[in-house]
Amino acid sequence: MTFPELAMSEIYQARLARVVAYIHDHLDDELDLNRLADVACLSPYHWHRIYHGFYGETAAATVRRLRLHRAANELVRGSGAIDTIAERAGYSSVQAFSRAFQASYRMAPGRFRSEGGASMFVSLDSSDSIRSGGMAMHQVEIRSQGPFTVAAMEHRGSYMxxxxxFEMLFHWLATRGLVDPRARSLGIYFDDPxxxxxDELRSMACCELFEPDAVKFEAPVSRVEVAGGEFAVLTHVGPYAQxxxxxxxxxxxxxxxxxxxxxxxxVFEVYVNDPRGTAPADLVTEIWVQLRAVG
Incomplete structure (x- = not known):
């Protein structure tokens, strides 16, 4: 890629990053394509094609995915009525919400609330834990990991x-030509929810760096050293809400x-696949807990 091409790519990245930030901040608002075009400073006739080309999904799909992600979290953690959750997610009826939720999460909202979380993690003393499903959910490995460096952006508030x-971090990396397909994406979580x-929960969205000394860090992105050692790693397959x-x-x-x-x-989490192109039921997340050295 030539320098002019790289510069134009960075301009598009910056403009589309503004759109993503706007969507996150206005998730309860009506999706106005002309307003999003204004945010992107791009022609209303072309910006949505550019967005789709960059992200592999339309802006409407981004809004739908983020709203369903929030709804899944509300189903698991809250006790609100499903019709209220459906309305907040932008659906005019529980039936329409249920169809959309089923399509993404492979489970109806009511069943997800009652069966989609705690029931998947049975006691180690239970015979259920020796079934194939139980083994999948109880996949814990002991791994050794050397220290490594990440680019990090702080987040304060709900971990969900x-x-x-992450969107802002990858925009920062992309505009500096620092996106590396080998790099792991991870979240570092400091507090117990x-x-x-x-609103006081502290976390960091991070991306692994292979040549950190060559990077000029500028706010709001900082250099963070992740400690090495021996880790218990639980591999979870399924929605982040679980x-x-x-x-x-x-x-x-x-x-x-x-x-x-x-x-x-x-503790930190490694996100193995991209939620933009992966069904929630197929998301793979590794939870890394550092262990004290033995002896």
């Missing part, structure tokens, strides 16, 4: 809303029976 920080108020149950099982079931203690580093 860290997606906006059960013990800290939601991760809270994976944590409960990992800390409440596996850890006490493992004979190991946690290290001092915060």
């Amino acid at each position: 809303n860290i997606g906006r920080a 059960a013990a800290v108020a939601e 991760l809270c149950f994976a944590y409960q099982w990992l800390y409440g079931e596996w850890l006490p029976k493992s004979g190991r203690e946690t290290g001092d580093a915060p």
